[in-house]
Amino acid sequence: MVIKSEWEINQLIRAGLYSDPDAVLRSALNALFVLHPEQKLQMIIAAYRVGDISLGKAAELLGISSEEMKDQFRQAGVPVHLGPQSVEELKKEITAFESTDTDHL
Numbered sequence: 616m617v618i619k620s621e622w623e624i625n626q627l628i629r630a631g632l633y634s635d636p637d638a639v640l641r642s643a644l645n646a647l648f649v650l651h652p653e654q655k656l657q658m659i660i661a662a663y664r665v666g667d668i669s670l671g672k673a674a675e676l677l678g679i680s681s682e683e684m685k686d687q688f689r690q691a692g693v694p695v696h697l698g699p700q701s702v703e704e705l706k707k708e709i710t711a712f713e714s715t716d717t718d719h720l
Contacts, residue, residue, distance in 0.1 A: 659673045672711070
C-alpha cells in the first residue's frame with residue numbers, strides 16, 4: 616500500500632515539478648520554515664543543546680551573527696558554550712561541520 620504522502624511526492628516528480636524526493640522535501644522544509652520560523656529556531660536550538668552544531672553553525676543556519684545567536688540562546692535559556700571543552704568535543708564539532716549540508720536546510 617502506498618502512503619498518501621509517497622503518492623503525492625511521486626506525482627510532483629512525474630509532473631516535472633521536482634527532480635527527486637529530496638528536492639520535494641527541501642522545498643517543503645523551506646516552506647515550513649517560512650511559515651513557522653520559530654520551528655527552525657527550535658530545531659537549531661535542539662541541535663546545539665546536544666552538541667550536533669556549534670554556535671557559529673547555528674548562526675549561519677539562521678543567517679544571523681554569532682552575537683545575535685547568543686542572544687537567541689540566552690532568551691531560550693540555553694547555556695552558550697564558547698568553544699569545545701575537550702578534544703572529544705572538538706572532534707565531534709569537526710565531524711558535525713563536515714557532515715552538515717546547508718543546501719538541504
